[in-house]
Amino acid sequence: xxxxxxxxxxxxxxxxxxxxxxxxxxxxxxxxxxxxxxxxxxxxxxxxxxxxxxxxxxxxxxxxxxxxxxxxxxxxxxxxxxxxxxxxxxxxxxxxxxxxxxxxxxxxxxxxxxxxxxxxxxxxxxxxxxxxxxxxxxxxxxxxxxxxxxxxxxxxxxxxxxxxxxxxxxxxxxxxxxxxxxxxxxxxxxxxxxxxxxxxxxxxxxxxxxxxxxxxxxxxxxxxxxxxxxxxxxxxxxxxxxxxxxx
Amino acid sequence: xxxxxxxxxxxxxxxxxxxxxxxxxxxxxxxxxxxxxxxxxxxxxxxxxxxxxxxxxxxxxxxxxxxxxxxxxxxxxxxxxxxxxxxxxxxxxxxxxxxxxxxxxxxxxxxxxxxxxxxxxxxxxxxxxxxxxxxxxxxxxxxxxxxxxxxxxxxxxxxxxxxxxxxxxxxxxxxx
Numbered sequence: 482x483x484x485x486x487x488x489x490x491x492x493x494x495x496x497x498x499x500x501x502x503x504x505x506x507x508x509x510x511x512x513x514x515x516x517x518x519x520x521x522x523x524x525x526x527x528x529x530x531x532x533x534x535x536x537x538x539x540x541x542x543x544x545x546x547x548x549x550x551x552x553x554x555x556x557x558x559x560x561x562x563x564x565x566x567x568x569x570x571x572x573x574x575x576x577x578x579x580x581x582x583x584x585x586x587x588x589x590x591x592x593x594x595x596x597x598x599x600x601x602x603x604x605x606x607x608x609x610x611x612x613x614x615x616x617x618x619x620x621x622x623x624x625x626x627x628x629x630x631x632x633x634x635x636x637x638x639x640x641x642x643x644x645x646x647x648x649x650x651x652x653x654x655x656x657x658x659x660x661x662x663x664x665x666x667x668x669x670x671x672x673x674x675x676x677x678x679x680x681x682x683x684x685x686x687x688x689x690x691x692x693x694x695x696x697x698x699x700x701x702x703x704x705x706x707x708x709x710x711x712x713x714x715x716x717x718x719x720x721x722x723x724x725x726x727x728x
Numbered sequence: 729x730x731x732x733x734x735x736x737x738x739x740x741x742x743x744x745x746x747x748x749x750x751x752x753x754x755x756x757x758x759x760x761x762x763x764x765x766x767x768x769x770x771x772x773x774x775x776x777x778x779x780x781x782x783x784x785x786x787x788x789x790x791x792x793x794x795x796x797x798x799x800x801x802x803x804x805x806x807x808x809x810x811x812x813x814x815x816x817x818x819x820x821x822x823x824x825x826x827x828x829x830x831x832x833x834x835x836x837x838x839x840x841x842x843x844x845x846x847x848x849x850x851x852x853x854x855x856x857x858x859x860x861x862x863x864x865x866x867x868x869x870x871x872x873x874x875x876x877x878x879x880x881x882x883x884x885x886x887x888x889x890x891x892x893x894x895x896x897x898x899x900x901x902x903x904x
Binding site for chain 2 (some may be wrong): 697698700705706708709714716718722724
């Protein structure tokens with residue numbers, strides 16, 4: 482709009498600006514409205530999708546993971562509430578609840594050997610074995626989700642990363658930095674010794690002894706006095722070998 | 729004879745050959761060993777374990793580990809506490825293993841008697857564990873001490889009557 486000369490021109494300009502502002506807000510309101518509507522349409526389509534593909538979602542872990550990603554992208558959490566439409570459409574509430582129970586059971590069954598730290602891949606194998614060939618197979622992604630729900634229960638359930646590997650911890654008590662280091666060093670061969678910790682971590686003998694003895698007291702490490710040189714070795718079942726291969 | 733036995737996973741994990749100092753860990757370890765001892769003895773029909781001698785059961789050459797005498801004794805003590813074993817001598821060098829309980833053996837014997845229609849007949853102890861009639865049955869090779877317990881039980885139940893022959897081999901039993 483051409484600005485005319487003089488006061489009339491100024492008033493005209495002000496009115497134009499005002500109109501633009503109003504229009505802008507109108508547009509913004511309309512855009513937001515449009516977005517809400519689009520989102521609602523998305524949700525409805527997603528719910529319809531979930532209903533139609535329920536069987537596939539339950540049966541196929543890869544498809545299931547992709548479905549979760551799709552949901553996350555539009556801000557939907559199908560695990561959010563047991564009572565939600567999601568729970569009834571997909572039965573996800575029960576699904577992850579049951580899986581959570583199986584995860585807890587696996588951890589308890591193996592605790593006397595691994596002290597409450599279990600390698601994620603082993604846990605997955607154990608759970609799938611228990612579910613048998615008739616059960617729907619679960620993926621690492623599923624287990625990780627189930628654990629995130631279990632965390633809410635307290636009792637120490639958590640995923641910990643040591644030396645680039647993931648473990649499920651099912652006992653309370655933090656793995657402090659020293660214990661983490663010991664496990665990291667032991668990851669190489671599944672065991673370590675006071676001497677190795679001193680060399681690898683640069684610790685004084687007393688510190689290495691303290692940590693390894695603490696891990697033994699907690700049942701995470703098993704002692705081995707049978708080495709040919711008589712040096713006491715500390716083995717960690719959670720690093721592999723100490724449990725039934727199926728676990 | 730022993731070639732058919734498959735050792736469980738823990739037999740290849742070195743720390744299982746050291747008696748664990750931490751109670752909860754040790755309990756689990758001992759439980760696994762007790763179970764192994766019973767299956768191994770059943771599979772190889774071993775009735776007596778000589779705790780001090782070299783044994784495929786207590787050592788694994790492939791990982792260069794073996795259970796110490798103390799560890800073996802501790803594990804066998806647990807089997808004794810469970811009623812699945814008995815020390816033959818006070819110095820704990822020999823252990824009698826009941827990989828089938830006395831009651832289970834008694835059932836096996838009575839089954840044998842029924843199957844072969846032996847009611848009212850008489851057999852010597854020797855025949856019962858080594859005779860032609862028992863060849864191929866579970867009774868073959870049964871340790872005489874275990875048989876003695878079985879017969880004592882069955883006699884108390886009124887199912888057999890035992891009598892002494894002129895030699896130990898001729899001690900006999902009548903099935904009532």
